Amino acid sequence: MHTVAVLALDQVIPFDLSTPIEVFGRTRLPDGRPGYRVRVCAEQPEVDAGAFTLRAPWGLDGLKGADTIVVPGTAAAADPLSPAVRDALRAAAAEGTRIASICSGTFPLAATGLLDGLRATTHWIAADLLAAAHPDVEVDPDVLYVDNGQILTSAGAAAGLDLCLHMIRRDYGSAVAADAARLSVMPLEREGGQAQFIVHDYAPSPQGATLEPLLAWLDDNLGRDLALADIAARAGTSTRTLIRRFREQTGTTPLQWVHRARIRRAQHLLETTDHSVERIAAQVGFGSPTAFRDRFKRTAGVSPHAYRRTFG
Template identity: 80%
Template structure:
């Protein structure tokens, strides 16, 4: 039996806390034995969980012999990580312990330095904040979860369940994971690369970024067939400098930002108009309906038609 330690810090989001408890707690092996012993660990006697105070049997010392540590989301992702928590997580990582985060649990995870240089994700609404706070990370706001082997990160609570099922599949195989998914009334088919359903009004750029005027210009010119040369000329900088500074401020390249902005505008049009898919694709700047469909599905995870049926 493997051991999962769910580390509850002050401000822990109850739903994010319950996600790994539910997933790993429901896991049964083919002979009926539980697959995991699940422990809720706290850094002190009591933890503030918003509507209630949480007490747990295990402390930070229980992280030392855990096979997996899960960091649930926190209501205040900017809260400083306590030194004893940081040391306990780093010590566990040095022993090879697998560590995963759900939603804004990526913030205390990143504060340990263990994610430096890695591609990660978090809830899309906090992605720009995470990228600004930890510029050494490559923050991808468009996926459900990212598996770096020992270290894994996921988006919101529902994506956290996807990540838990993914780890169960890694540990015990697809049959056990599928059985757990059925018990959780959850499909097993959502892979990590599927996109988060991002609200189209939000763009992955921090407020006050020096490129904010450029982002506004790009948003106003989505229908044009812009090239990297066009964007660099408007920004009055070289392409190399543009790409470097743009990535520092947004976490993506100018063309990636442009494609995502086009898809978000297409989402809005699919929700609010009855325009044809072909017309919407042309309106937001894709050269052909085929290109639009391919890019939309790659970014959102479903076709434009399926998206419209779900959200119109």
């Protein structure tokens, strides 16, 4: 039987905490025996979990001897990591213990240095913050989880469930993992990554900026063939000046802005209408349905049909 230690840090996110407890705790082997022994550990006897206070049965000594340690997300992800927790996680890694994080749990894991030089993920909304705080970590915001062998990270709370099922499959095979997935009413593997859940907002432009009328015109004309020269002519400027102003006011280029606007418009149409993919491709200005499908999948991580099945 494998031992899983779930490390509850201060301001732990309840859903992230309960996911590994439930999934591992209910896993059964073909002969009916439990596959895992679960310990809930914390540095202090009581942990702030937002809506309630958690009393952990184990201290940091509960991490010793565990086969797997899971670090759930915490609302205090940017706070300094306790030296005791840092040392305990480093000691466990040195012993060969598998360590996984869920959602913002990647931040305290990164603070130990165990992710340096490795690829990792976290909730997409915090990916830029993770990359800025830990430049030695290769942050991938588009995937549900990353398996580096001993060290694993996952995206949002639901992706933590994907990661737990993945680890069960590693430990006991697909049949046991599939049974655990059925108990969780989850597919064993979800199509695509977390890119499909990212809201691709338009690049910001300060209110009253000189580009504001042009951006409104672009938004109203996404179905047209918008070449850079045409956009510059509409703005009454040269292409070089247009690109400079766009970078100053939006942080991106005119064509990149149009691309993001078209994908966001396509997402909206897939979510709210029953228009065919071919019709949507024309509505958002793609020359062909094939080009639209390719670009949409590169951006969202799934096909337009798969996106509609999830969000329509």
